[in-house]
């Protein structure tokens with residue numbers, strides 16, 4: 001299963017989406033036949049397939065594809081993983097950073113796989129809370145570590161471009177399992193994700 005990129009677009013999905021987007025453009029008062037817009041329904045159809053390609057991908061398979069036996073049992077943190085997702089309420093983007101940590105219990109995974117898991121769940125229609133939990137669950141189930149921590153900080157365009165129109169609000173969500181339930185371990189993680197080396 002190709003999990004890290006779209007190999008090809010689904011022809012039928014592309015064709016149907018194009019028809020809908022063409023109609024949407026006209027409904028919004030534009031001329032879908034003018035030069036600049038002629039190819040827009042196709043571009044949108046393809047773009048939306050990329051932005052939702054997480055539905056075709058399996059986060060657990062990704063983590064298992066680079067699961068290694070290793071005695072390391074300190075916290076592993078991958079922080080500042082940029083993410084782009086879409087809120088399921090308005091289908092407008094939300095974007096920001098994910099910070100992910102786990103404490104191995106005999107197994108580690110390839111570091112890039114953590115970032116790929118963030119992408120798999122980001123490229124779906126989401127709420128930030130569920131995205132946070134799904135990342136945690138995939139790591140917990142696959143590596144069975146002593147604990148997992150996920151913190152996501154994001155800005156939602158549906159709150160910026162429309163609606164309440166707040167440009168600087170940042171939403172933080174978090175999920176913790178196992179040893180991160182302990183205040184000291186959690187505090188160490190929170191300290192490390194805010195630290196900047198050099």
Ligand SMILES: Nc1nc2c(ncn2[C@@H]2O[C@H](COP(=O)(O)OP(=O)(O)OP(=O)(O)O)[C@@H](O)[C@H]2O)c(=O)[nH]1
Pocket residue numbers: 087088089126127128129156158159162163164
């Ligand atoms: N909890 C949560 N809410 C979100 C997320 N993304 C968008 N929302 C919110 O989803 C809510 C949908 O509320 P509704 O009242 O149904 O929609 P609306 O009338 O467009 O709301 P406004 O944005 O307040 O204009 C809004 O409050 C959004 O801010 C998310 O990731 N998590």
Ligand SMILES: [Zn+2]
Pocket residue numbers: 087088089090091092156158159
């Ligand atoms: Zn929204």
